[in-house]
Amino acid sequence: MEIKKKDIRALTKEQLRDFFVKQGDKAFRGNQVYEWLWQKSAHNFEDMTNVSKETRQMLEDNFVINHIKVDTMQRSNDGTVKNAVRLHDGLIVESVLIPTTTRTTACVSSQVGCSLDCKFCATARLKRMRNLNPDEIYDQVVAIDNESKLYYNRPLSNIVFMGMGEPLMNYNNVIKAIDKITSPEGLGMSPKRITLSTSGVPKMIKKMADDAVKFNLAVSLHSAIDEVRTTIMPFNETFPLKDLKESLEYWYAKTKRKISYEYVVWKGINDTQKDIDAFVKFCKYVPCKVNIIEYNPIDDGDFQQATNQALEDYINTLEKNRIVVNVRRSRGKDIDAACGQLANKS
Numbered sequence: 001m002e003i004k005k006k007d008i009r010a011l012t013k014e015q016l017r018d019f020f021v022k023q024g025d026k027a028f029r030g031n032q033v034y035e036w037l038w039q040k041s042a043h044n045f046e047d048m049t050n051v052s053k054e055t056r057q058m059l060e061d062n063f064v065i066n067h068i069k070v071d072t073m074q075r076s077n078d079g080t081v082k083n084a085v086r087l088h089d090g091l092i093v094e095s096v097l098i099p100t101t102t103r104t105t106a107c108v109s110s111q112v113g114c115s116l117d118c119k120f121c122a123t124a125r126l127k128r129m130r131n132l133n134p135d136e137i138y139d140q141v142v143a144i145d146n147e148s149k150l151y152y153n154r155p156l157s158n159i160v161f162m163g164m165g166e167p168l169m170n171y172n173n174v175i176k177a178i179d180k181i182t183s184p185e186g187l188g189m190s191p192k193r194i195t196l197s198t199s200g201v202p203k204m205i206k207k208m209a210d211d212a213v214k215f216n217l218a219v220s221l222h223s224a225i226d227e228v229r230t231t232i233m234p235f236n237e238t239f240p241l242k243d244l245k246e247s248l249e250y251w252y253a254k255t256k257r258k259i260s261y262e263y264v265v266w267k268g269i270n271d272t273q274k275d276i277d278a279f280v281k282f283c284k285y286v287p288c289k290v291n292i293i294e295y296n297p298i299d300d301g302d303f304q305q306a307t308n309q310a311l312e313d314y315i316n317t318l319e320k321n322r323i324v325v326n327v328r329r330s331r332g333k334d335i336d337a338a339c340g341q342l343a344n345k346s
């Protein structure tokens with residue numbers, strides 16, 4: 001009878017230490033193996049050279065290391081790199097490396113497909129297939145860190161959870177992955193360089209505040225008028241703006257950290273003065289900054305980028321109200337790597 005081997009990276013350090021003690025070995029062996037698995041990203045037990053041959057064989061008999069595999073890598077003419085990442089069960093997610101002159105940002109996925117149903121996003125059409133495990137999220141970051149060193153001679157500087165999926169619908173695994181990314185036993189990155197982006201799940205925003213997380217929060221708002229937001233992001237019916245506002249106030253009261261709002265302006269959808277005024281009012285609830293994102297068409301005629309005039313009206317009104325606003329040009333459009341385009345097409 002074949003014994004189903006366990007995924008060794010599903011174990012915490014404590015569990016790994018206990019495992020070795022039960023085997024009659026020292027708890028310290030657990031630390032060594034843990035370091036190989038996370039800090040050194042070992043793909044095989046054989047690589048663990050400071051562990052005896054017998055122990056390596058024993059691990060091989062009991063466990064597997066489920067590493068992701070970068071299936072295809074595409075490079076855009078603007079330097080953006082997109083990885084199609086194959087998971088141990090054959091499913092694919094995508095992650096993106098975005099270089100600028102001063103930083104390299106990894107945009108990582110948290111789910112295969114997405115739990116939510118935003119009408120303008122290609123990932124939403126895949127529906128949610130499953131949540132990613134902490135190691136599958138961590139591995140995407142390691143892969144991009146390696147590519148950053150290879151192509152840009154510098155390590156990764158920032159991480160955004162803006163790939164496929166809704167991170168707050170896979171909260172526990174995302175938190176575990178961030179713990180590994182920030183821990184000295186993992187990548188040792190500062191949480192200040194990590195941003196979690198959510199479509200806005202109020203209950204989970206409050207939970208993050210209660211958990212005193214140290215990373216940044218971005219909210220994909222796109223409209224501050226319930227009727228409009230519900231048409232383009234139907235889950236807004238369940239999580240209306242009133243609840244979102246309350247959760248953001250709670251977040252700010254507890255963390256004292258500014259929120260970023262992601263906002264796309266579309267022709268005929270949210271490009272009137274009424275839309276702008278509602279947004280400005282929303283921006284005053286808690287200290288924030290605004291990122292206006294260029295729309296990336298996903299081969300469907302319903303959504304079109306608003307006119308430059310409409311964008312300027314937004315920017316001028318926000319600035320007049322002393323709200324910091326950045327306009328984000330799309331990166332990696334030619335390889336379908338831009339916001340909202342991740343849908344396993346390659």
Ligand code: SAH
Pocket residue numbers: 120121122161162163164165166167197198199218219220262264293294295296297298339340341
């Ligand atoms: N579910 C999370 C994480 C995904 S982030 C969230 O919604 O925040 C992906 C970002 O790209 C979000 O801000 C999303 O609203 C935006 N986006 C989705 N489709 C887009 C498109 N076609 N063009 C531009 N931005 C898009």
